[in-house]
Amino acid sequence: MLGLMQEHPLLISSLLDFAERHHGDGEIVSRRVEGDIHRTTWAGIARRSRQLANSLESAAVEPSGRVGTIAWNGYRHLELYYGVSGSGRVLHTINPRLHPDQVAWIINHADDQLLCFDLSFLPLVQAVHARCPAVRQWVALCEEDKLPVDSGIPHLLSYEGWIGGASAHYDWPRFDENMASSMCYTSGTTGHPKAALYSHRSTLLHAYAAALPDAMGISSRDAVLPVVPMFHVNAWGIPYAGALTGCKLVFPGPALDGKSVYELIESESVSFAAGVPTVWQMLLEHMDTGGLRFSSLDRTVIGGAACPPSMLRAFKERYGVEVLHGWGMTEMSPLGTVCTLKKKHLDLPMEAQLQILQKQGRGLFGVEMKIVDAQGSELPWDGQARGDLLVKGPWVVQEYFKGDGGAPLVPDAQGRGWFPTGDVATIDADGYLQITDRSKDVIKSGGEWISSIDIENIAMAHPAVAMAACIGVPHPKWDERPIIVVVTRRGAQLTKAKLLEFYKGKAVARWQIPDDVIFVESIPLGATGKMLKTQLREQLKEHRLADRQAEVTTNG
Secondary structure: OOOOOOOOOOOHHHHHHHHHHHHOOOEEEEEOOOOOEEEEEHHHHHHHHHHHHHHHHHOOOOOOOEEEEEOOOOHHHHHHHHHHHHOOOEEEEOOOOOOHHHHHHHHHHHOEEEEEEOHHHHHHHHHHHHHOOOOOEEEEOOOHHHOOOOOOOOOOEEHHHHHHOOOOOOOOOOOOOOOEEEEEEOOOOOOOOOEEEEEHHHHHHHHHHHHOOOOOOOOOOOEEEEOOOOOOHHHHHHHHHHHHHOOEEEEOOOOOOHHHHHHHHHHOOOOEEEEOHHHHHHHHHHHHHHOOOOOOOOEEEEOOOOOOHHHHHHHHHHHOOEEEEEEEOHHHOOEEEEOOOOHHHOOOOHHHHHHHHOOOEEEOOOOEEEEEOOOOOEOOOOOOOOEEEEEEOOOOOOOOHHHOOOOOOEEOOOOOEEEEEEEEEEEOOOOEEEEEEEOOOOEEEOOEEEOHHHHHHHHHOOOOEEEEEEEEEEEOOOEEEEEEEEEEOOOOOOOHHHHHHHHOOOOOOHHHOOOEEEEOOOOOEOOOOOEOHHHHHHHOOOOOOOHHHHHHHHHO
8 A cells, every 4th residue: 555645756956946935045155266255045046047947948958968067166056056957957067176188088978068167177178178079068157258258169158148148937847856967977996987877866865864963964054164076976965955954055166275264164154064184184284373263163074085083183172173074985975974973972081982983973874884704794893893895775876877887786695786885894883884994905914904094093193294195015025014105294393213103002003003104295186185095006116115124013
């Protein structure tokens, strides 16, 4: 017997309708590429999104046709989020930090029909547009008087001129909630990137989960600053959770340095922010140098890479900001876990609470997870057993766009598919996940595994260290040994001997302490702010350790 409930598909346009009706005067603040601060409201976003939808109709972009964006976080990008997907097209956000060859390949692979871009990315578009024949129209996200006269891009339009004359009346179409809404290409794979293709249903379910109290806990009382880019994994779903709750959104545009981010937090009374560790490192350095404090920020979610415990402590102990450690993947829309304490943890000493908060957290409702051994057998949730992490759920991919990479799911005994994350993890009895490494980054020394994340976290706790990456290098006796690659803070003095001495007495065995320290000016970062250990390994592939040196460290 079926239930007798009304049938309403979960569509992205319904989020915008809700925000306009119930939170129409809610603020949307953007630092623009032009350098000024722009202010609008949810009602203004809704009106212009309908104008955009009408413009897409006039441009004959077909249903499910892909519309690419190369843009910073801002109000125009938000309008594209809703106008494109809401009208039945597919929003394709493109990472501008990729190499032009990769960008051209992605645009062609996605079959983008129309592409909108911020003017700061004009050189990138000039480098790729001639190689993207399927793109029928290029649109610069600017006013008509800011449109470059001699861009070299045929028939280039200004966004404001393009949508400005369109009607603000548009009836959002009703269709199957499983229709594709947006797509994002992975950035951490070898070879060509692969695309996760999200649906309206998966996006709305993810937005519901992201806003829950045990996740981001976003409400209409918040002013939210998504520093995490809208061009990668939909800014962790915040543009959708924002409409769902009617919160104020504050967009940083291209200014992601510590000073600019701090000034925006203070001027707009931001209460919640989201970003990767590298951005927050710049923010903390700016505040430490200037002796600054927060007047409104009370919590931040940090993901994209493991949050160093030293960063968590800095936010909590020096600035009174709660850190929500999170984990996810492009293939998971992206949220999988967020770390919040349970009621039974609230009476624990602060040190015990911090030990829990250093983990990646508990799975959201909608994400199932398990860890398995090399034979695929499930391992216990005891906080000790370490295995390959598998996930499944309504916002986890079942395959990649165009079938790239074959069938990625791993079937279990019941024939159900689990997505292999490529992470190695433990899960404790309370369900807290702790990523111990990427499967490709674990170091095997003398038959024993060493977690590169553990080694990095200790280095990051040293006051002279700004960034640290641990990799394995060949060794004649132990097969592989860890070394730590370090960027020091500006003006700080640090030697190899002092850093290795810092490891003693910390939560690693003596044989896990790195055998060498290499000081560098910078560590290569990927397009989403993650450290590129593949490049480090390539740069240091000739680095060799003496047998005697490692033996002393390992056995001494």
